[in-house]
Ligand SMILES: Nc1nc2c(ncn2[C@@H]2O[C@H](COP(=O)(O)OP(=O)(O)O)[C@@H](O)[C@H]2O)c(=O)[nH]1
């Protein structure tokens with residue numbers, strides 16, 4: 099099955115996006131399969147809103163394993179299934195906590211197996227160079243690494259926040275030549291364009 103990986107720094111909104119995108123594609127319940135860096139598997143079956151409460155949050159590194167959901171997109175008269183994978187947040191430098199380092203390595207190893215890579219950046223912080231969620235070294239590395247595939251796009255998230263407009267301009271400038279989709283994962287804005295892009299790639 100084709101894979102669509104959602105990658106980016108911690109707290110940029112990856113988990114909220116994956117679940118709200120699932121809801122946008124018509125799911126009210128999701129089966130979330132997770133696999134931690136040690137290979138342990140778990141299945142959670144939840145209503146989308148409960149999943150958002152359980153799997154996302156203000157704490158950095160809430161997601162420490164790969165979490166995948168099987169979704170369907172309409173193609174002609176039929177449907178095409180694909181797997182959307184929520185990943186643990188990347189960060190610049192080396193984290194002191196070994197479980198976070200392992201989770202990051204697991205995320206990067208999965209980049210190779212994905213047909214689509216959605217690289218999420220927090221547009222509301224992108225103008226603010228010092229902020230943890232601002233564009234960092236790891237974002238440039240992901241762009242370098244992932245751009246070799248056709249299915250690479252940047253999601254400029256949190257466009258509902260006032261500082262995101264200037265952040266979006268900076269993201270477009272810094273990642274020139276790559277498709278950039280402004281979205282609000284929280285409010286479902288911009289999902290139509292993301293859907294169209296994913297459909298082209300899978
Ligand atoms: N204002 C706003 N907040 C968001 C948006 N998307 C996510 N968040 C918030 O950002 C925080 C981190 O979200 P989460 O999905 O856990 O981030 P992850 O670490 O990248 O998976 C949570 O408090 C979310 O409610 C958005 O589009 N707009």
Ligand SMILES: [Mg+2]
Nearest residue numbers: 112113160161
């Ligand atoms: Mg997360």
